[in-house]
Amino acid sequence: MRFVITGELNRNRLLQTIVVLYALYVVLLWITNALLYFDRMGLTPSSVIAHYLGAEESYREPRSYAGLLEVSHFHLFAMGMLLLVLTHLVLFIPLANRTKAWLIALPFLSGLLDEGSGWLVRFVSPHFAWLKIAGFLSLQTSLAALVSLSLWSVFRGTSDGYRSGEE
Numbered sequence: 001m002r003f004v005i006t007g008e009l010n011r012n013r014l015l016q017t018i019v020v021l022y023a024l025y026v027v028l029l030w031i032t033n034a035l036l037y038f039d040r041m042g043l044t045p046s047s048v049i050a051h052y053l054g055a056e057e058s059y060r061e062p063r064s065y066a067g068l069l070e071v072s073h074f075h076l077f078a079m080g081m082l083l084l085v086l087t088h089l090v091l092f093i094p095l096a097n098r099t100k101a102w103l104i105a106l107p108f109l110s111g112l113l114d115e116g117s118g119w120l121v122r123f124v125s126p127h128f129a130w131l132k133i134a135g136f137l138s139l140q141t142s143l144a145a146l147v148s149l150s151l152w153s154v155f156r157g158t159s160d161g162y163r164s165g166e167e
Helices: 013-040 045-053 065-090 097-123 126-156
Strands: none
Touching: 013 065, 013 126, 045 097, 045 126, 065 097, 065 126, 097 126
């Protein structure tokens, strides 16, 4: 944090390199996340329902409790860490505090919606399939926005992001 407040982030090429390389990893994660999603289902409720509840015509078994639990266990930790780092970078972007608050809260809520909606489709009602689609799209959009803003902040060349968000 000291590097951002003192302005060293914009003068220290190694720090900028770390942020850029981290952003590259997140972009690759973003791409593979989309590829995995679309490999298993689409943006239609019927495809989400088939993924979680199974489909006889394609010989798909319903997702098991243990399978969902294992995926959620890893995803909750990994997404929490990813979002912790990405949203931390938002603190230093020269935006109003209200905007920063939204940029911090929305990705976490989107991640919970994305993860939790699969459980709802499987064990509560197939009508929650729309929530899965909304969760996926909002999470992907949030990640893209956070990465884009972080890169913009690195390359814009000033260090007033931490102080300029007063509101």
